[in-house]
Amino acid sequence: MDKEQLSKLIDRYLASSFTVNRRLSAITRDLLPDELTLDQSAALRYLRDNGCTTSSELAEIFCVGKSSITAIITRLSDKSLIERVPDEKDRRVTYLKATPEGERLTRQFDSKLEEMLCEYLSHFTDQEAFGFIELYEKLAAALVQARAESESEENR
Amino acid sequence: MDKEQLSKLIDRYLASSFTVNRRLSAITRDLLPDELTLDQSAALRYLRDNGCTTSSELAEIFCVGKSSITAIITRLSDKSLIERVPDEKDRRVTYLKATPEGERLTRQFDSKLEEMLCEYLSHFTDQEAFGFIELYEKLAAALVQARAESESEENR
């Protein structure tokens, strides 16, 4: 691919991803239960699906500092949607865990979200949908890979 | 596609888009000039590429209230990166316009961004890249369409 083409492709990517992200976020926010923000729901979903997790791990996953995570989980904890479970062995670490109420809330939200996304999926053939998601996952994997590499470089 | 498959597909979409968005935002933030935030750079790029634009239009595009836009453009204006140009005919409206300095800054940033994205693009064949972007654009178009429809419904 020549440089000109590449540059156009990137412009198209930036434009589409901006539109998709902004609009999907807005629609998603409308479906959110009153007691949750978008970031809080993402954290809660992660905890629900990945079991006991530490603040540091969440910070990695969310690509933010640990103090941001402290803020988010404090708010979730104040609403009794998550629990802090101290590690028995290493008393510095505390695991985070969705409470039953937190789990219930995210499941309910997820089913609304699914319904909404189904509508947009109907614009695509099965083949298109699968093709798209496979490439999206490949991109995600490349980004995770890159992070891991730049980290191992730091420790040299 | 049966319901089970659909549900799995949506889970995969949510997971990939979360990863891609978080990681790309983090990488992009690192490339950003000190005087700009991510949202400010997005606003500035939009103004650069779309000429004179009103606050109301920006609010639509960004899917936020007008007061958010006021805040963003005030910060950009304080840094002399945009100009407010009052409409001659309708004195309620003011057009927004990137200053030469604002334009310079975004172009410089864009070229860094392009370089960075090129690296990730190298994981894909040309055919994959074009296929992906076409589907992404289709999704973006579907979301814009949906917004337009729900608006015309409101005015019935």
Place this chain on the structure above:
DNA sequence: GCGATATAGTTCAATAGTGAAACTATTCGA
């Protein structure tokens, strides 16, 4: 033309997320 109504944009108060730096408590390693 005039009054009601709509529209464009700002201001203000409250809240969430963020990074950076300082800090506490704990563990680990030489």
Place this chain on the structure above:
DNA sequence: TCGAATAGTTTCACTATTGAACTATATCGC
């Protein structure tokens, strides 16, 4: 055992966001 590393919190300053109240201007119906 002492010094360095690690997990997590606190604090501070700042940005983005919403919603409501507000100002100024334009438009519509009579």
